[in-house]
Amino acid sequence: xxxxxxxxxxxDQLASLLNHDMVKVNSLIKKRMASxxxxxxxxxxxxxxxxxxxxxxPLLTLAAAEMCGNTSxxxxxxxxxxxxxxTATLLHDDVVDESKQRRGRPTANLLWDxxxxxxxxxxxxxxxxxxxxxxxxxxxxxxxxxxxATIAEGEVLQLTVAQNLSTTEDTYLKVIRGxxxxxxxxxxxxxxxxxxxxEKIIDALASYGDALGVCFQITDDLxxxxxSSADLGKSIGDDFRERKxxxxxxxVLKKSDxxxxxxxxxxxxxGDQQDDDLDFALKxxxxxxxxxxxxxxxxxxxxKAKKSISILPKSKLRNILTxxxxxxxxxxx
Amino acid sequence: xxxxxxxxxxxDQLASLLNHDMVKVNSLIKKRMASxxxxxxxxxxxxxxxxxxxxxxPLLTLAAAEMCGNTSxxxxxxxxxxxxxxTATLLHDDVVDESKQRRGRPTANLLWDxxxxxxxxxxxxxxxxxxxxxxxxxxxxxxxxxxxATIAEGEVLQLTVAQNLSTTEDTYLKVIRGxxxxxxxxxxxxxxxxxxxxEKIIDALASYGDALGVCFQITDDLxxxxxSSADLGKSIGDDFRERKxxxxxxxVLKKSDxxxxxxxxxxxxxGDQQDDDLDFALKxxxxxxxxxxxxxxxxxxxxKAKKSISILPKSKLRNILTxxxxxxxxxxx
Numbered sequence: 001x002x003x004x005x006x007x008x009x010x011x012d013q014l015a016s017l018l019n020h021d022m023v024k025v026n027s028l029i030k031k032r033m034a035s036x037x038x039x040x041x042x043x044x045x046x047x048x049x050x051x052x053x054x055x056x057x058p059l060l061t062l063a064a065a066e067m068c069g070n071t072s073x074x075x076x077x078x079x080x081x082x083x084x085x086x087t088a089t090l091l092h093d094d095v096v097d098e099s100k101q102r103r104g105r106p107t108a109n110l111l112w113d114x115x116x117x118x119x120x121x122x123x124x125x126x127x128x129x130x131x132x133x134x135x136x137x138x139x140x141x142x143x144x145x146x147x148x149a150t151i152a153e154g155e156v157l158q159l160t161v162a163q164n165l166s167t168t169e170d171t172y173l174k175v176i177r178g179x180x181x182x183x184x185x186x187x188x189x190x191x192x193x194x195x196x197x198x199e200k201i202i203d204a205l206a207s208y209g210d211a212l213g214v215c216f217q218i219t220d221d222l223x224x225x226x227x228s229s230a231d232l233g234k235s236i237g238d239d240f241r242e243r244k245x246x247x248x249x250x251x252v253l254k255k256s257d258x259x260x261x262x263x264x265x266x267x268x269x270x271g272d273q274q275d276d277d278l279d280f281a282l283k284x285x286x287x288x289x290x291x292x293x294x295x296x297x298x299x300x301x302x303x304k305a306k307k308s309i310s311i312l313p314k315s316k317l318r319n320i321l322t323x324x325x326x327x328x329x330x331x332x333x
Numbered sequence: 334x335x336x337x338x339x340x341x342x343x344x345d346q347l348a349s350l351l352n353h354d355m356v357k358v359n360s361l362i363k364k365r366m367a368s369x370x371x372x373x374x375x376x377x378x379x380x381x382x383x384x385x386x387x388x389x390x391p392l393l394t395l396a397a398a399e400m401c402g403n404t405s406x407x408x409x410x411x412x413x414x415x416x417x418x419x420t421a422t423l424l425h426d427d428v429v430d431e432s433k434q435r436r437g438r439p440t441a442n443l444l445w446d447x448x449x450x451x452x453x454x455x456x457x458x459x460x461x462x463x464x465x466x467x468x469x470x471x472x473x474x475x476x477x478x479x480x481x482a483t484i485a486e487g488e489v490l491q492l493t494v495a496q497n498l499s500t501t502e503d504t505y506l507k508v509i510r511g512x513x514x515x516x517x518x519x520x521x522x523x524x525x526x527x528x529x530x531x532e533k534i535i536d537a538l539a540s541y542g543d544a545l546g547v548c549f550q551i552t553d554d555l556x557x558x559x560x561s562s563a564d565l566g567k568s569i570g571d572d573f574r575e576r577k578x579x580x581x582x583x584x585v586l587k588k589s590d591x592x593x594x595x596x597x598x599x600x601x602x603x604g605d606q607q608d609d610d611l612d613f614a615l616k617x618x619x620x621x622x623x624x625x626x627x628x629x630x631x632x633x634x635x636x637k638a639k640k641s642i643s644i645l646p647k648s649k650l651r652n653i654l655t656x657x658x659x660x661x662x663x664x665x666x
Contacts (some may be wrong), residue, residue, distance in 0.1 A: 037507060038489040092455060096448040115429040118451055122425060123485035129462060130478040138469055140540050145463040152456035156371040174370060186579070280612050 010324040014059045017317065021062045022055065025079045032080065032127050044108050044120045048087055057082040057187045060212075060276070063317050064191025064205045072194045074135040081144065082187040084128035089151055089179075091121035096159065097242060140190045147186035154178015165253060165261075165269055167245035173214070176221075183211030190211075204311050208321065211305035216328050218298040221246035223331065225282060226291055237278040243268045247297065252281075252290035260284055279299045343657040347392045350650065355388065355393045360411045365413065365460050377441050377453045381420055390415040390520045393545075396650050397524025405527045407468040413478060415520040417461035422484055422512075422637070424454035429492065430575055473523045480519035487511015498586055498594075498602055500578035506547070509554075514546030521545075537644050541654065544638035549661050551631040554579035556664065558615060559573045559624055570611040578602045580630065585614075585623035593617055631662045 005190045008016075015022060016253040035041035065075035075227075095117045109117040132144050158175045162216035188209030192202040224239040225248050239246045245268075253264055263280065266272050285291050302325035312318050341349075348355060368374035392414035398408035427440040428450045431617045440452040458481075465477050491508045494500045521542030525535040556574040558581050578601075586597055596613065599605050618624050636656035645651050 017576055035486055035489070037486040037511070038493060040489050040493045041486065089455075092451050095451055114447070114504065115389035116489070118425050118428055119485055119489045119492060122458070123482065123489060125458065126478065126485050126585065130475075130482055132398075133471065133474045133478045138471070141466045141474065142463075145466045149456065149463055152452055152459050153368055153370040153374065155453045156368070156373050156456060158450070159452060160371060160373045178370070324581035 010320045010327045011056055011059065012026055013320045014063055014317075014324075015055070017320070018059060018062045018066065021066075021076060021079070022059065024056075024076045025058050025062070027081055028076055028080045028131075032131060035123065035125070036330045037284055039256070040116055041120055041123055044091075044112060044116055045087075045124070047105075047108060048090070051250040055083060057086050057183060060187045060209060060321075061191040063321060064188045065195050066191075067312055067317050068192050068195035068197035068201060068205075069316055070191070070195035072135075074137065075191060075194050077131045077135050078140060078190045078194055079187075081128045081131045082183060082190075084124045084131065085144070085148060085151070086183060088121040088124040088128065089155070089183075091117045091124070093155070095121075096155070097238075120279065124329075126282070135194065137194060139193050143186050143190055145191065147182045150178050150182040152178075154180075154182065158331070161245050163269055163271070164245060165264060167250060169247070169250055172245065172247055172250055176214060176217040177210070180217040180220075181210045184213030184216065185209035201312060201319045204308050207308035208305050211301045211308060212325055212328070215298050215301035215305060215325050217330055218247055218294060219302065219331055222248060222291060222298065225285060227331075240267070240278050240281055241273065243271055247294045248285055248290045251293050252285045252288050254283065255290070295329070302329045335463045336340050343653045343660045344387050344389055344392065346653045347396055347657075348388070349651075350653070351395045351399065352394060354399075354409060354412070355392065357409045358388075358391050358395070358416070361409055361413045361464075362416055365417070365464060366457070368456065370576070371456075373445070373449055374453055374456055377424075377445060377449055378420075378457070380441060381423070388416060390516060390583050391417050393520045393654075394524040396654060397521045398528050399431075399524075399647055400645055400650050401528035401530035401538075402532060403524070403528035405468075407470065408524060408527050408632045410468050411523045411527055412520075413578075414461045414464045415516060415523075417457045417464065418477070418481060418484070418515060421454040421457040421461065422488070422516075424457070426488070427553060428454075429488070468527065470527060472526050476523055476526065478521065479506060481513045483511045483515035485511075487515065494534055494578050496576045496602055497578060498597060500583060502580070502583055505580055505583055507576065509547055509550040510543070513550040513553075514543045515547030517549065518542035534645060537641050540641035541638050544634045544641060545661070548631050548634035548638060548658050551580055551627060551634065552661055552664055555581060555624060555627045555631065558618060560664075564584070573611050573614055574606065576604055580627045581618055581623045584626050585618045585621050588623070589617065590622040628662070635659055635662045 033042065033045035061079040061082055062075060065072075065078075091108055094109050095114045098109075107117075108120070128144075132141055135141075154175050154177060157171070158179060161171055161175065169293065185206050186209070187203055189206040192205040197205075221239060224236065227236065239249070249264075249268070253261070256264060263277075263284070267277050267281065305325040306322050309318060309321055365380035366375065393413040394415055395408060396595075398411075424441055427442050428447045431442075440450075441453070448648040461477075465474055467472075487510060488510050490504070491512060494504055494508065518539050519542070522535060522539040530538075554572060557569065557579065560569060572582070582597075582601070586594070589597060596610075597619070600610050600614065638658040639655050642651060642654055
C-alpha cells in the first residue's frame with residue numbers, strides 16, 4: 001500500500017533544504033541584533049526573533065545563491081541583511097499603522113512604546129547596513145540601498161493615498177512594489193550577484209522576486225478581507241478600519257453605484273464606521289466580484305514569477321521556487 | 334583710522350571659505366531629497382531645507398577633505414550624506430521627543446504627522462546610503478555604517494535612562510557620544526579617508542570630530558537650562574519637561590541634599606511638575622554650581638578637540654577649526 005503524504009509547503013521545503021545555511025543566518029541575526037550599550041535593544045529584538053515569522057526573504061537569498069553555484073561565504077550576511085531590513089520596516093510600520101498585533105502577538109509599540117520601535121528600527125537598519133558593507137561587494141550595496149529607498153517611498157506613498165477614493169490600481173501597484181516587492185526582488189537578486197551569476201540569470205532572479213512580492217502583497221490584502229485571523233496573525237478588516245486603499249477596495253469602488261459610493265465615502269473617506277459596516281463592505285465586494293478579480297490578479301503575478309525563473313537550470317530548488325507563487329496565491333483557498 | 338570689525342563666527346568663516354563646494358553640496362541635497370513617487374517627501378524635506386540649520390557637519394567633511402589635499406570629487410557626496418543622516422535623525426528625534434519646535438519653526442511631526450516623520454526619515458536615511466555607495470569607497474561605507482549604528486544605540490540608551498535619577502556621567506557620555514559625537518567624528522574622518530590621508534591624520538580628524546561633538550552636545554544641554562529661546566530655536570526647559578537626564582541635572586543631583594532630592598524625584602522621576610518648578614530647578618543648579626561645572630566640562634572637551642588637530646599642517650582652515658570649539662562653548666556667554 002502506498003501512503004500519500006500531504007505535500008509539504010514550499011517554504012518549509014526551502015527551510016529544510018537550506019537548513020544548514022539558515023542555522024548560520026539565524027546565529028548571525030541573533031549576534032548582530034544584540035547591543036551592549038542599550039539593553040532595550042535586545043529586549044525588543046528578541047521579542048521579534050521569538051515571534052519567528054517565515055524568514056522567507058533570507059531563504060530566497062540563500063536559494064538564489066545556491067542555484068547560481070555560489071562559492072562566496074557572504075550569502076549568509078546578505079540573508080541576514082534582508083531579514084534585518086524587513087524587521088526594521090515592520091517595527092516602523094507598526095508605529096505608522098498603530099498596529100496592536102503582529103504574527104499573532106502584541107506588537108513592540110504596544111509592549112514598549114512607539115519611541116522604542118522607531119529607534120530600534122533605526123538600529124536594525126544600521127546593523128543591516130554594517131552587514132552588507134562587510135561583504136565588500138559594491139554592487140550588492142547598490143542594490144540594497146536602492147531597495148531601501150524604494151521601500152520608504154512606497155510607505156510614504158501609501159500613507160498619502162490612504163482614504164483617497166480616487167486611488168488607481170497603478171498607484172496601488174507602485175505602493176506594493178515599494179513596500180513589499182522591492183525587498184523580495186533585492187533578496188533574490190543579491191543571491192545571484194554574490195555568486196557572480198550571468199546577467200540574464202540575475203535579471204531573472206530579480207523579476208521572480210518582484211513578481212512574487214507583488215503576488216504576496218495582493219494576496220495579503222485579499223486575506224485582510226476574506227481570510228481568518230489564524231492565517232493572518234492579525235485581525236480581519238484591519239485595512240478597512242485603517243481605511244487603506246488596497247486592491248479589493250479599489251476594484252469594488254470602480255463598480256459601485258452612486259448609493260454604494262456613499263457607503264465608501266462615509267466609511268473610508270470620512271472614517272465614520274459602524275459595527276456592521278465591514279460585513280456590508282464584504283457583501284459589496286462579493287457582489288462586484290472584487291475579491292475574485294483580486295485573486296485573479298494575484299494569480300497573474302504568480303504566473304509571471306514562475307515564468308521568470310524558467311530560464312534557470314533545472315534543480316530541486318528551482319522546482320520549489322516554481323511551486324511557491326501558487327502556494328502563496330492559494331493561501332486563501 | 335582703522336576699523337575693527339567684529340570677528341566673524343568660525344562656522345560662517347568655514348561657510349564662506351568652502352562656499353564653492355557647499356553650493357554643490359546644497360544642490361546635491363536638494364536633488365536627492367526629492368521623490369517622484371511620493372509627493373509628501375519633497376514637502377517635508379523642503380520644510381527642513383528651508384529651515385536651514387548651520388550645515389556644520391557637511392562643512393566639517395569639506396574642511397577635513399580640503400586640509401588633506403583631497404582630489405576625489407566624492408567629498409561632495411560625503412558632505413551630503415552626513416547632512417542626510419543628520420536630518421533623518423532629527424525627524425525621528427522629534428517624533429520620539431514629541432517636539433513642537435525645531436530651529437525656531439514648527440516640527441514636521443506637528444505640520445504633518447508622526448507617520449510622515451518616521452517614513453520620510455527612513456527615506457532620507459536610505460538616500461544617504463545610496464549617496465555613500467556611489468563613492469565606491471568601502472572604508473567610508475564602513476565608517477558611516479558604524480556611526481549610524483552608534484547613533485541609534487545612543488538614542489535608545491537615552492530613551493531608557495530618561496527619568497532615571499541614578500544615571501551616571503559615564504552613561505550620559507555614552508548617550509551623547511552616540512546621538513551627537515558619532516556623526517561629528519565620522520563627518521571629519523571620512524573627509525580624511527576620501528583624500529587618502531595618512532592614518533595619524535585620519536585619527537586626529539576623528540578625535541577632533543568626536544571631542545567637538547561632545548563639547549557641542551554638553552553646551553546644548555547647558556543652554557537648555559540657561560540659554561535664551563532665540564539661541565536655541567526651541568524652548569528653555571525642554572529637557573526638564575521631558576525629564577531627560579542631561580549633564581546639569583546629573584551634576585546637581587549628586588550634590589542635592591535629602592529634601593532637594595525629593596524635589597527631583599517628584600519633578601523628574603514622577604513627572605509631577607508645577608509652573609515654578611523650572612525656576613526652582615535652576616536655583617538648585619546655580620546653588621550647587623551644576624551649570625558652571627557643566628560649562629567647565631564643555632571647555633575640557635573643547636581643549637581636547639583643539640589639541641587633536643594640532644598635528645595637522647598649519648592652514649587657514651585649521652585655524653578656523655581650532656577656533657570653533659571655543660566658539661561652541663561660548664555660545665552661552
